Amino acid sequence: MSDPLEVPVRLTAAGAAPPRYALPGDAGADLTLTEDVRLAPFERALVGTGVAVAIPEGYAGFVHPRSGLAARHGLSLVNAPGTIDAGYRGEIKVNLVNLDPTTPLTLRRGDRVAQLVVQPVVQARFVPVDELPGSVRGEGGHGSTGAGQEA
Ligand SMILES: O=c1ccn([C@H]2C[C@H](O)[C@@H](COP(=O)(O)OP(=O)(O)OP(=O)(O)O)O2)c(=O)[nH]1
Numbered sequence: 001m002s003d004p005l006e007v008p009v010r011l012t013a014a015g016a017a018p019p020r021y022a023l024p025g026d027a028g029a030d031l032t033l034t035e036d037v038r039l040a041p042f043e044r045a046l047v048g049t050g051v052a053v054a055i056p057e058g059y060a061g062f063v064h065p066r067s068g069l070a071a072r073h074g075l076s077l078v079n080a081p082g083t084i085d086a087g088y089r090g091e092i093k094v095n096l097v098n099l100d101p102t103t104p105l106t107l108r109r110g111d112r113v114a115q116l117v118v119q120p121v122v123q124a125r126f127v128p129v130d131e132l133p134g135s136v137r138g139e140g141g142h143g144s145t146g147a148g149q150e151a
């Protein structure tokens with residue numbers, strides 16, 4: 001693997017933990033809760049991770065749900081993936097939602113509830129034109145390649 005990108009991290013709460021890759025080669029570094037949270041079915045809560053970062057220009061952070069908690073308990077993020085701009089210096093917060101229709105979910109301080117993926121990004125220069133260049137797809141979208149015919 002290439003050399004890791006250095007990202008300064010400041011902990012904003014006592015007992016908070018820096019983002020941590022569970023295994024070598026993982027794309028997502030786990031983010032933990034700084035407080036206990038109880039979510040009723042379909043309830044959401046914006047909660048802190050105790051982590052502030054300075055992502056270098058040319059990169060961004062994307063906060064994704066964790067698939068185990070999603071599969072077992074229906075935990076997700078309202079705005080998945082959340083976007084962490086390179087210029088953002090505040091605490092990373094996660095907008096958790098309990099998508100289980102019947103069972104409340106209790107999460108504890110220190111639980112790994114989301115994961116931060118750092119990726120290169122480009123800023124586009126949006127150029128107004130009268131005609132867009134042609135393409136095979138053209139204006140077809142929203143199932144134009146045959147969605148709905150699968151089982
Ligand atoms: O899950 C998230 C998503 C965003 N942010 C922080 C970092 C990000 O840089 C900032 C703004 O996020 P975004 O641009 O998605 O939100 P907005 O509603 O457009 O707010 P703003 O007007 O501040 O850009 O909020 C988080 O802490 N967690």
Ligand SMILES: [Mg+2]
Nearest residue numbers: 083084085088
């Ligand atoms: Mg914004």
